[in-house]
Amino acid sequence: MHENQRNQHDQRDQRSPEDLLPLTPAVLHILLALADGEKHGYAIMREVKERTGGAVRMGPGTLYGSIQRMLNDGLIVETREHADLDRGEDRGEERSEERRRYYGLTGFGRQVLQAEAHRLERLVRIAQSKRVLPGLSLGGGAS
Amino acid sequence: MNQSVVRRSRTLSERLYRLLLRAYPPAFREEYASEMLLTFRDARADARCEWGVAGVLLLWGEVLPDFARSVCSQHARHWLARARREYAFAGKERLAMAALFSLQVAQRTDIGQARTRNEDSLASLIPDDDEVAQRKGALFVVADGMGDHGDKASELVIQQVTQSYYQSRQDDVPTALRDAITQANMALRQANERRQSHDADAREMGTTCVAAVLRERSLYVANVGDSRAYVLHAGQLRQVTRDHSMVAQLVERGELTPAEARAHPRRTLIYRALGGADVEVDLFVESVEDGDTLILCTDGLCGVLEDEELRAIVARSSPEESVHHLIARANALGGPDNITAIVVRVSARS
Numbered sequence: 001m002h003e004n005q006r007n008q009h010d011q012r013d014q015r016s017p018e019d020l021l022p023l024t025p026a027v028l029h030i031l032l033a034l035a036d037g038e039k040h041g042y043a044i045m046r047e048v049k050e051r052t053g054g055a056v057r058m059g060p061g062t063l064y065g066s067i068q069r070m071l072n073d074g075l076i077v078e079t080r081e082h083a084d085l086d087r088g089e090d091r092g093e094e095r096s097e098e099r100r101r102y103y104g105l106t107g108f109g110r111q112v113l114q115a116e117a118h119r120l121e122r123l124v125r126i127a128q129s130k131r132v133l134p135g136l137s138l139g140g141g142a143s
Numbered sequence: 144m145n146q147s148v149v150r151r152s153r154t155l156s157e158r159l160y161r162l163l164l165r166a167y168p169p170a171f172r173e174e175y176a177s178e179m180l181l182t183f184r185d186a187r188a189d190a191r192c193e194w195g196v197a198g199v200l201l202l203w204g205e206v207l208p209d210f211a212r213s214v215c216s217q218h219a220r221h222w223l224a225r226a227r228r229e230y231a232f233a234g235k236e237r238l239a240m241a242a243l244f245s246l247q248v249a250q251r252t253d254i255g256q257a258r259t260r261n262e263d264s265l266a267s268l269i270p271d272d273d274e275v276a277q278r279k280g281a282l283f284v285v286a287d288g289m290g291d292h293g294d295k296a297s298e299l300v301i302q303q304v305t306q307s308y309y310q311s312r313q314d315d316v317p318t319a320l321r322d323a324i325t326q327a328n329m330a331l332r333q334a335n336e337r338r339q340s341h342d343a344d345a346r347e348m349g350t351t352c353v354a355a356v357l358r359e360r361s362l363y364v365a366n367v368g369d370s371r372a373y374v375l376h377a378g379q380l381r382q383v384t385r386d387h388s389m390v391a392q393l394v395e396r397g398e399l400t401p402a403e404a405r406a407h408p409r410r411t412l413i414y415r416a417l418g419g420a421d422v423e424v425d426l427f428v429e430s431v432e433d434g435d436t437l438i439l440c441t442d443g444l445c446g447v448l449e450d451e452e453l454r455a456i457v458a459r460s461s462p463e464e465s466v467h468h469l470i471a472r473a474n475a476l477g478g479p480d481n482i483t484a485i486v487v488r489v490s491a492r493s
Contacts, residue, residue: 041178042185059209060179060186061167065217068175101178 017108017115020073026066029056031075031105031113038079038104041067067103075109078102156187156199160206166214168221170295177341244433246281246357249462250485253470255443256478262293263441263483264301268309275309280316280358282308283485285370287441289416290348292338296331297350300417303327304354316356320365321424324352328422335418349418353384353439357489362437364427369413371445373453374429375436380454383427386442387415405446411480433491436462440469443480447473462486 023031033039033047041063049057058066070076079102105113127133160183164176183206190198246269254261269281284304288297307323331350338345351368362383364372369386385391389412390404404410415423431437436457445453452472457465465486473482 042182045182045186046189057205059206059213060182061209061213061217063182064171064175064179065213068171100181 015108017111020075020112021116021119023112023116024066025056026058026062027070027075028113028116029058030063030066030070031109031116034076034103034105035110035113038102040100040102044103070109074106075112076103077106079104156203157184163210166210167217170221170298171217173292173295244357244431244489244491247462247488247490248283248485249466250283250483251466251470252481252483253474253478255481256474258481260294261481262288262297263443263481264288264294264297265439265483265485266301266305267485267487268305270309277359278314279309279319280356280363281487282354282356283437283439283487284352284354285439285441285483285485286350286352286417287368287370287443287481287483288348288350290418291346292348293350295334296348296418299331299334300327300350300352303330304352308354308356316358316361316363317365317426317428320354320356320363321426324354324365324367324417324424325422327352328417328419331418332420347418349416351413351441352417355437355439357431357437357487360430360432362429362431364429366425366427367422368416369411369446370439370441372427373438373440373445373450374431375438375454375457376432377434378454378458380450380457382450383429385425386413387425388413402449405449410446411442431489433489435489437485437487437489439485441481441483443478443482444469444473444484447476447479447482457486462488 029048029052030044032051033044039047041060045058045060045063067076071078124133157180161180164172164179167176186202186206187199190202192198194201248267248269250265250267252261252263252265263286265283265285267281267283270276270279282305284301286297286300288294288300290296304323304327307326308319311319311322313319313322331348335345335347339347351370353364353366353368353370353372355365355372356363362374364383366372366384367387369388369391370384371386372383374381374383388410390399390407390410393399394401394404399407438453438457448469453469456468456472460468466484469484469486470482
């Protein structure tokens with residue numbers, strides 16, 4: 001079913017993940033949310049909000065605008081589409097039975113996320129060396 | 144009592160959000176509006192559950208600025224993509240064909256006199272990079288959409304064909320062209336399947352496609368449907384493609400004259416198009432010489448103008464003047480359909 005999409009990704013994979021850096025905050029947070037498994041749109045929104053303690057909030061417009069760009073860039077794929085009835089019962093509210101689209105990372109998406117994480121790590125190291133951030137005296141040697 | 148107020152605020156919120164979604168560009172809306180509405184519904188339900196009506200108001204406080212920002216950026220993206228596609232090469236002489244030729248390209252599309260929307264799409268791509276220009280050549284594509292969302296079908300196919308063609312590592316032009324059209328067909332078929340899984344009544348959308356590559360001394364043309372490619376060589380106009388239409392078959396069998404075909408009530412009926420299960424692509428290879436002109440058009444032009452008139456206009460005018468005159472002439476003859484033309488003049492580099 002996704003053979004066609006996969007072919008396109010293979011061709012795109014000639015690009016280096018570094019070409020896409022730095023990522024926008026929305027793209028980075030969506031990639032992080034998908035790092036441990038596929039999710040649908042609202043699950044991504046909720047995870048981002050919870051994991052950042054409410055500091056990063058994404059509305060549906062920003063979310064799906066970013067998803068569209070990430071699909072074009074081959075960072076994510078639509079994995080499946082199915083009826084979803086989660087969490088409805090415990091609230092006694094009827095939940096929509098409409099089909100939802102789930103999104104997952106592609107191999108290239110994971111590489112880009114890793115490259116961005118390394119970039120940020122290097123930044124943190126610089127900040128530590130300049131004493132902007134307290135150093136994590138890992139492995140000793142410092143001081 | 145309280146319960147009924149909450150119920151009302153729910154339907155109101157949803158109805159309001161549904162209304163707001165109409166501000167997005169149609170292509171984006173078609174793809175994501177139902178998902179966004181589901182997402183909003185979930186967010187509203189959670190906010191209501193945690194904070195009550197105040198939570199719903201807080202949610203709106205977040206959603207409105209997000210809406211304003213993303214509507215603006217989606218429209219900007221949409222228009223940028225369109226402008227890049229439609230106006231980038233219009234009337235400009237490009238000197239990109241590295242070794243042998245320079246190309247003068249003009250393109251134009253018009254809604255005509257009788258239709259409420261333009262379902263034709265077109266693209267001209269001349270690579271800036273000399274190496275790509277030598278390996279892949281310049282690509283010109285015209286598509287005439289049909290069905291419920293014909294405009295979307297032709298736009299999707301143009302995008303897929305241009306993207307697949309230049310991404311392909313296949314250097315054999317006919318193979319790469321055929322692959323690009325086959326992939327575009329698959330993408331369109333998937334879009335049809337997706338639409339029908341949401342709405343069983345949705346009519347399939349389809350499109351014609353004629354794609355031409357100019358590389359070194361050769362012209363390669365791939366065709367499905369009844370849009371056409373012509374070459375004007377030494378003052379003579381020749382139709383390169385064969386229409387996959389019922390009337391064209393009747394003309395070939397001598398049962399209709401070309402003039403009768405142009406007036407035939409079923410002239411738009413075609414038996415091959417993109418959007419279905421499999422697609423058979425016709426391929427043509429020709430050599431080009433200094434001074435030759437390539438013309439791609441939809442049936443809104445070649446189904447209305449006689450070949451002789453088309454020849455006369457293109458032979459005496461520059462590409463930019465040609466597309467202008469051709470479209471004005473088709474409109475003057477009633478403009479029964481959308482009208483699209485790309486005219487490319489090939490000159491040897493001095």
